[in-house]
Amino acid sequence: MKRSALIATALLILVLAGCGYDRSATNAGNDPPTLAGGSAAAGVVAVTHGGVGSPPEWSPDCQAAAEVAAGHVGSGSGALDGAVAGTVVMENIPRFNAGTGANIRLDGHTIQMDAALMTSAGEFAAVAVIERVRNPITVARLVLDTPHRMLAGEGATRFAHAMGVPDEVPTCPEAEAKWRRRVAALLRGEAGGGYDTFDWRRAWNFVGPIPSPADTLVEDHGVGDTVGTVVRDAEGNFAATLSTGGTSITLHGRVGDVPIYGCGCYAGPAGAVACTGHGEEIIRLGLAREVYRRLEAGVSAQEAVREACAGFPVEWSVGVIAVGRDGWGVAANRSMAYGVVGE
Ligand code: ASP
Numbered sequence: 001m002k003r004s005a006l007i008a009t010a011l012l013i014l015v016l017a018g019c020g021y022d023r024s025a026t027n028a029g030n031d032p033p034t035l036a037g038g039s040a041a042a043g044v045v046a047v048t049h050g051g052v053g054s055p056p057e058w059s060p061d062c063q064a065a066a067e068v069a070a071g072h073v074g075s076g077s078g079a080l081d082g083a084v085a086g087t088v089v090m091e092n093i094p095r096f097n098a099g100t101g102a103n104i105r106l107d108g109h110t111i112q113m114d115a116a117l118m119t120s121a122g123e124f125a126a127v128a129v130i131e132r133v134r135n136p137i138t139v140a141r142l143v144l145d146t147p148h149r150m151l152a153g154e155g156a157t158r159f160a161h162a163m164g165v166p167d168e169v170p171t172c173p174e175a176e177a178k179w180r181r182r183v184a185a186l187l188r189g190e191a192g193g194g195y196d197t198f199d200w201r202r203a204w205n206f207v208g209p210i211p212s213p214a215d216t217l218v219e220d221h222g223v224g225d226t227v228g229t230v231v232r233d234a235e236g237n238f239a240a241t242l243s244t245g246g247t248s249i250t251l252h253g254r255v256g257d258v259p260i261y262g263c264g265c266y267a268g269p270a271g272a273v274a275c276t277g278h279g280e281e282i283i284r285l286g287l288a289r290e291v292y293r294r295l296e297a298g299v300s301a302q303e304a305v306r307e308a309c310a311g312f313p314v315e316w317s318v319g320v321i322a323v324g325r326d327g328w329g330v331a332a333n334r335s336m337a338y339g340v341v342g343e
Contacts, residue, residue, distance in 0.1 A: 031055075033309070034319065034336040037302025037329035038343045045232045045323045045342030046070040047330060048086050050096055051225020051244075052276045052319035054337040058095060063339035065089035069229050070341035079231040079239035080119050080141075083272075086229035087115075087137045087241040094172040098227045099135050101172055102245025104179040105252060106186070107206035108215060111171060113245050114258040115140045118267040120238040126259035128152040133160045134170045137243045140259075150259055175245070182248040184216035191249045193278070205252045226258065228265065228274030230323045232342075238272035238323065240265035240288075247279060257282035262289035270324060271295040273305075276336070277318035285312070287320070295324045302329030309333050 031053070046069035048062040069086030073079060091099025102113050115136035116126035125144035129152055130136050139160040143151055151159050161167050185191050186200070204210055226244035242265045244258045256279030258264035265274045266288035273291045275282050282288075287308060294304035301324040309331040312318040319332030330338045 031335035033334060034330060034332040034338070035302075035306055036331075036338070036340075037300070037305070037327060038340070039300075039327040040342050041326050042234075043342055044070050044073045044082075044234055045328050046073070046082060046086060046229065046340070047321045047323055047328050048090065048227070048229045048339045049274065049276055049319055049321045049330065050090065050227055050337035052317045052332045052334055052336050053225055054096070055335050056337055058337035059339060061090065061093050061095070061339075062337045065227075065229065066339035066341045069231050073231060073233045079233040079237045079272075080117065080123075082231040082233065083229045083239040083241040084117065084137055084141050086231070087227055087243050088135050090227035091135050091137060091243050094174040096227050097225045097245045097248075098243040100170045101175050102170055103248045103250075104171065104175050105206070105246075105250055106183065106200075106211070107208045107252070108179060108183070108211050109208060110206065110252060111169060111175075111245065112253070113170075113243065114256055114264075115241070115243040116259045116265055117141060117144065117239065117241045118265050118272070120267050120269050120272070122268065124149055124261055126150040126261075127156040127160075128255045128259040129253055130156040130160065132157050132167050132169055133165050134168055135165075135243075137241050139163075139165060140241075149261075152255070152259075153253070178248060180216045183211050184213065186249055187211075187213055187216065193247060193249055195249050200251070203251060226276040228276060228321060230267075230272040230274050230321055230328075232272070232323045236325070238267045238269075240267045240272040240274045242274050256280070257287070262286045264288055266292040268292055268296065271301060271322055273320060273322045275318065275320050276332075277312070278316035281313060281316045282318070287312075287318070291320055291322055295322065300324065300329065301327050302331075305329040305331035
């Protein structure tokens with residue numbers, strides 16, 4: 001074997017040995033859980049999250065997003081504009097799995113994103129499996145002004161471009177590195193999320209071929225997950241926004257919890273909620289609406305998010321942020337970067 005081939009083989013073995021499970025899908029890591037909260041009976045509150053599994057060292061990015069959200073509200077915009085602005089900040093930061101840093105699907109090319117918003121007036125809008133836009137949450141905001149509640153797939157993408165949103169593929173080296181790491185785990189049969197037993201080769205629904213181990217050589221840059229923002233404005237109106245590139249090991253066309261009503265985010269007169277974690281389980285539990293019901297029943301935001309995470313199946317990762325009439329809360333069953341304004 002030539003020297004270059006030997007080096008390539010050795011590198012491949014090293015990379016495969018160093019690749020871990022999809023930390024966004026399972027709770028197999030040893031990260032400590034996250035729990036925070038505070039009271040805030042009046043004034044503007046903005047809380048953001050960088051996705052369950054994101055390390056606390058990334059909280060300054062989430063804090064910057066929370067400050068942008070609160071700044072919008074402080075300058076006269078409503079809670080919804082603030083919540084959209086906060087999520088846009090994080091969509092533009094490559095380390096998060098949303099917009100620019102959105103996960104690349106299994107074929108190594110496809111990027112399909114979900115985003116949603118809801119207000120305390122009961123307005124809801126979403127996009128699902130949208131492609132070729134940098135900020136899916138701004139497209140969800142545009143959907144709010146149509147007679148529809150959700151646009152999906154090619155229709156959502158065409159709608160965005162028709163409305164003047166630039167046609168661009170939102171990716172970055174961090175997202176590519178994450179894809180290589182996750183595909184390496186999949187090829188080893190260690191992808192988690194049900195893919196260790198699921199016959200994904202038979203179900204392959206991409207146009208391109210299944211990637212080979214040689215495609216997975218890469219240095220490991222960590223990237224985070226779904227991003228979310230909840231806001232209360234000075235008048236006591238609430239809004240929640242959420243944006244994601246989906247979980248990293250998914251077939252073409254997979255839709256997670258984010259754009260499903262009552263699942264990824266929820267808002268009403270009692271508060272706003274935004275979730276992150278294993279989307280299939282969040283859908284099954286209708287998690288955001290469940291947390292909202294606790295707020296409505298008078299449970300504090302901190303206790304409501306803590307109970308939701310404690311009740312989530314331990315084998316899956318989950319994180320929830322919420323703001324209510326009396327305060328805010330952040331909880332996750334592992335690490336999660338977050339930001340808060342209005343404590
Ligand atoms: N909940 C997201 C989804 O399933 C992923 C995440 O929050 O990490 O699409």
